[in-house]
Amino acid sequence: MEKLKIAIQKSGRLSEKSLDIIAEAGINLINGSRKLISIASNFPLEILYLRDDDIPQYIADGVADAGIVGENVLVESGARLDIVERLGFARCRLSLAVNKSSDYSDRSYFNGKRIATSYPATLKRWLQENSIDAEIHIINGSVEIATGIGLADAIFDIVSSGSTLISNGLKEVEKVMDSEAVLLTAPDINDARRDILDELLFRLRAVLASRNNKYILLNAPDDKLDKIIGAIPGMKSPTVLPLAMKGWSSVHSVVNENDFWQVIGKLREYGAQGILVIPIEKMIV
Ligand code: ATP
Ligand code: ZN
Numbered sequence: 001m002e003k004l005k006i007a008i009q010k011s012g013r014l015s016e017k018s019l020d021i022i023a024e025a026g027i028n029l030i031n032g033s034r035k036l037i038s039i040a041s042n043f044p045l046e047i048l049y050l051r052d053d054d055i056p057q058y059i060a061d062g063v064a065d066a067g068i069v070g071e072n073v074l075v076e077s078g079a080r081l082d083i084v085e086r087l088g089f090a091r092c093r094l095s096l097a098v099n100k101s102s103d104y105s106d107r108s109y110f111n112g113k114r115i116a117t118s119y120p121a122t123l124k125r126w127l128q129e130n131s132i133d134a135e136i137h138i139i140n141g142s143v144e145i146a147t148g149i150g151l152a153d154a155i156f157d158i159v160s161s162g163s164t165l166i167s168n169g170l171k172e173v174e175k176v177m178d179s180e181a182v183l184l185t186a187p188d189i190n191d192a193r194r195d196i197l198d199e200l201l202f203r204l205r206a207v208l209a210s211r212n213n214k215y216i217l218l219n220a221p222d223d224k225l226d227k228i229i230g231a232i233p234g235m236k237s238p239t240v241l242p243l244a245m246k247g248w249s250s251v252h253s254v255v256n257e258n259d260f261w262q263v264i265g266k267l268r269e270y271g272a273q274g275i276l277v278i279p280i281e282k283m284i285v
Contacts, residue, residue, distance in 0.1 A: 002192040003044045004200065007058055007067035010049040014181055017089045018068045022047070025203035044196050056081060056184065065189045066197060072158065072179040076119050080187070084197070085204060087181040088211065092160040094119060094177050097170040099147055104173045110134045110154060116146035117156035126176050144168045209283035212257045217276040222247050224270045231266040233259055254280070 008018040022029070027045060029038040038047040048064050055067040056077035070090050074081065096115070098104050107130050116137045117123050127134055137152050144164050146152040158179075159165060159172055183204070185197060220228045225240065228251060232238055238253035251272075255263050267275060 001044055002190075002196065003039075003046050004066065004193050004196040005046045005048055005064045007048045007050050007055045007064035009052040009055070009069070012052060014052060014068060014070065014090055015049075017087075017181065021087060021089075021204060021207055024207045025200065027200075027203075043200075045200070053077070059184055059186050062186065065193050066183060066185040068181055068183055070179050071182050072119065072122070072177065074182065074184060075177065075179075076122050078121060081184045082187055083182045084185050084201060085183045085208075087183060087204075088208060090179070090181040092158045092179050093175050094122060094156065094179065095159045095172045096154055096156050096174040096176065097144075097159070097165050097172045098154045100169055100171040102171075104171075107132060107174060109173075113153040114151070115154045115156050116143050116152035118143055119156060122176065123156045144170065206282045206284050209285045210280040213254050213280055213283055214257065214260060215252070215278040215280050216255050217250065217252050217274075217278070218267060218272040219243060219274045220249050220251050221271050222249055224272075225249060225251075227270045228267060228272055231263060231270060233263070254283070 009015045019029075027043045028041045029047060030041050031038050036049060038049075040046070048058070050058060052069050052073050055064070055069045056074055056079035058064045059067050059081055060079045066084070068087065070092070071083070072092070072094050074083070096110070098109070110127070110132045111134065114135045114137055115123060116139050118138070118140050120136050120138050123136055127136075137146070139146060139151070143155050143157045145168060146155050147170065148168060155170065156176070162172060165172055183201075189197070216232075218228075229238055229240070232251070232253045232255060238251050241250045241252075243250055264275065
């Protein structure tokens with residue numbers, strides 16, 4: 001039977017979360033001990049464990065049908081692949097940073113400077129787009145120490161909290177791109193595999209939606225029901241049930257993580273009581 005081959009990072013920041021999302025989609029891996037390949041027992045899927053940098057090329061060559069990498073790795077590879085879904089983890093950005101004491105004013109600062117990075121292709125493109133003539137020094141790993149040891153005047157690297165930059169006496173001055181883990185595929189996979197990918201995608205979206213939403217229950221005084229319902233930007237219309245106590249109703253709805261605290265604040269202001277917030281196991285959207 002036809003199987004979909006998905007490449008994920010063998011060991012690194014993406015590995016655990018890639019396996020988690022596959023497991024949450026109800027897919028059971030038989031030899032999940034990260035050898036070279038795992039097979040699913042209850043879904044037509046095979047997992048290949050690779051270095052993240054190699055994944056775009058393997059997909060482009062047809063060795064794997066799909067894969068999970070940071071968007072930064074896709075951009076750096078230059079491979080022509082489709083992003084099927086953004087997965088919401090490994091969020092970071094690629095930025096330029098300089099010594100915190102430097103008198104940085106604008107991008108022209110980089111003219112004639114040496115910039116250390118593990119992402120030369122992405123940096124080169126940005127320099128060209130901005131008509132900057134700088135020297136790129138490719139180093140793999142510990143880019144953040146390059147200025148301290150006199151190897152470079154600036155670095156171009158992954159930033160998340162910024163604490164690594166600070167502890168190396170650097171300041172972030174230009175953000176070049178945002179990144180998060182993405183599910184990739186080649187544009188030309190065959191129909192049978194495309195069908196499997198679609199089924200997987202349906203499940204992954206249910207997992208992602210459940211992660212981003214909470215189920216809420218609350219008691220509302222009837223004279224404030226309209227205001228309270230208006231404050232909940234739920235899926236469709238909320239469920240409203242009368243309570244045994246006269247003049248009160250129970251309201252059920254789904255609230256997105258992004259709006260969550262703002263919505264809760266309004267609900268309290270309008271007199272909602274007994275607010276319960278419940279995680280959602282799966283959400284079919
Ligand atoms: P490999 O050995 O597979 O080549 P690697 O060392 O290149 O691994 P990791 O450090 O595991 O890669 O990072 C994998 C991806 O995770 C990066 O490409 C990036 O998208 C994301 N990432 C890296 N650092 C952070 C961070 N501090 N916060 C969030 N996401 C990050
Ligand atoms: Zn890598």
